Amino acid sequence: MNGLGRARGVVMVEGLPGSGKSTTADDLAKWLTANGATAHHWPEGRADHPVDFEHVSLLSDGEYTRIRDEDPQSWHRLDARAEHYPGMWLIRHTDKLDLPPALAETIRGRDAYDGDVSPQLHARVLSESWRRYGSRMPQPGIEVWECVFIQNPVCAFIARFDQPVDALTAHVQGLAAAIRGHNPMLVYLDAGDPEPVLRAVASERPDWWLDLVIPYHTQQGYGLRRGLEGFDGYVEFMRMRRELELELLSKLDLPTLLIRTDEEPRSATAERVHAFVEEHLVA
Template sequence: MNTKLILVEGIPGSGKTSTAEYISSYLNRKNIANELFKEGNLDHPADYESTACLSKDEYYKIQSQLKSDKKSLTDYIIKNDDDYLIEYGKLYHDKKINISDEILNQLTDSDIYNLTPVKHSHVIKDKWIKFAKKAVTQEQVNIFECCFLQNPLTTMMAYHNTSKDYIIKHVKELEQIISELNPLLILLEPKNIEEQFDRVKKERSEEWLNFVIDYVTNQSYGQENNLNGYSGLIEFYQDLAELELNIFSKLKMRKILIKDPNSNWEQNYQRTKWPDGHPTIEVN
């Protein structure tokens, strides 16, 4: 196997999960060790999911508010330089710990994806560095869904309205960090974003749709660009997809661009293995 990391990217509904699952299944059939990390995985080795970043004072304030055994909290704490990272997603599901809605809201507000762009970038890159150092020694392929482009782009654009130059710089620094893993990037580019979301909103819950609309229209980018409602969501993801393609063109890693991914799944799956007639996922 000539790569240790496969990155599957694209906006919501473009087929990231199906593509990542297909690649994992293909590698299993070839008896190639691999591990698939989907969006939302609380044990993701390179990304953070439902994790708060607190200062020492903020951490001890939260700890003092808990009504349970303080020692049990340490199972969900990661000390990172001067920061205290609290895995509140795992903490919430631990029945031994009594965590109130008030504390949970405080932790959610301090989520790593709510940090300033500079702080967020620093914390995220630190975890990617740790992942890359470990992964290069392992005999397996890691398959990541949406944490290389979609997550940072959505956060930096929607939440902070960060400059495109800074976002590009962040992603190119991630590319450098993982270079020894000989990564492969697969980007799924929908033919028509509005048609895609018209389909996706029928497949997913109304709660999901309302959350996404609120996130991308009522934060800094949406307010600055006067985005509203469903049409604002479409406009945001059109802008994000354009930036994704811009970044994609600048990256030096091996990459595959799959246009209109929903048109012919079988043909697109084959491209993840043999784009342009040349093996991409090779078996030694």
């Protein structure tokens, strides 16, 4: 095999919970590194992700100015970590705010994913983040991203805001177009019917995991409006999500590898992912 020292690309790994995203992404990054590539693996939940917004809050120009006028000392601390977007200020690492408790709570209340923000604002700032990444000159190296291309948009647009599927599709298509120059590709892991997979995942993870994911998918947005309840409601949402995401794949203009992970051993999945990525990397 030829060395991958000058190879570049963005590999986005997606799939439902329990499909093996983290294991696959970690294995891929290690394989790339072992074969001479500069690989950067970004697991789910990284606050410093190149395009995503974990622990990031959105403040309007007016809100940002009001903090400056009312509490200059706190504003200077914020300003050191703030990033300006059109009409907005992004405050990163909000889990580490050194601010008066009331102000910190207010800022966290404007979280990009879970705070008091509209679906339109959420979509606009995420799209701008991807556009900014895409506008940079591509460098040698391979980015391996988990969850940020399909899972997070589906959670925001559907689970939280119950937006039309067409709006979600257009948003995800726009994300792919924004980073076209960085050679993006998609690995989608499909574990089949979600119920047995989710039961297995729930048995392996701490109790608090279900205490978080069930309300998220049943007590707001799509689930609330359709009366979903409990674990069965969570499974129903995930069955809908699986169908939605598989349909979405056919509408994306980028190299895509779809694997039914319940039909082959993990070693075979890893080999197929390696071959697919190697085929689509560019120098």
